[in-house]
Amino acid sequence: MAKKKTIAQEVDAAAVLLQKLVRLKAADENGYCQCVTCGVSKHWKESQGGHFISRRYTATKILEENIHPQCYGCNGPKAKDGTVTIAYTLFMQDTYGREFVDELQRIKHIPKKYTRDEIADIKKEYRDQIKILEGGFAFGEFMEGM
Numbered sequence: 001m002a003k004k005k006t007i008a009q010e011v012d013a014a015a016v017l018l019q020k021l022v023r024l025k026a027a028d029e030n031g032y033c034q035c036v037t038c039g040v041s042k043h044w045k046e047s048q049g050g051h052f053i054s055r056r057y058t059a060t061k062i063l064e065e066n067i068h069p070q071c072y073g074c075n076g077p078k079a080k081d082g083t084v085t086i087a088y089t090l091f092m093q094d095t096y097g098r099e100f101v102d103e104l105q106r107i108k109h110i111p112k113k114y115t116r117d118e119i120a121d122i123k124k125e126y127r128d129q130i131k132i133l134e135g136g137f138a139f140g141e142f143m144e145g146m
């Protein structure tokens with residue numbers, strides 16, 4: 001029998017699902033979404049769900065407003081470059097307002113505990129939404145191929 005995942009591992013799995021969901025939600029009818037920090041347009045499958053507040057903070061790890069499409073560069077190698085952080089901060093302030101961004105910075109330090117049931121519900125909710133959105137794209141591609 002497979003070893004039961006720890007709750008931390010379950011939260012990680014939920015974050016991976018949410019990172020996929022935000023890209024699907026942001027994608028246009030052709031499946032493309034824009035990197036929020038450099039503006040490059042990439043297919044959702046080739047972009048990433050980048051956290052504004054680092055993933056290492058559980059409090060904001062599976063908060064939808066904390067995750068947005070980013071290109072591999074901005075979410076990876078360039079992430080240590082201060083300009084990416086500045087661009088993401090400006091995007092967050094323009095989208096949600098300064099107060100919300102300050103609030104995220106404040107709540108990231110507050111320990112957040114989930115129960116197994118809570119995480120299971122959250123994962124199910126994300127999976128259901130992903131299924132619907134992915135289904136829409138699959139249908140669009142099917143129509144194009146006809």
Ligand SMILES: [Zn+2]
Nearest residue numbers: 035038071074
């Ligand atoms: Zn980028």
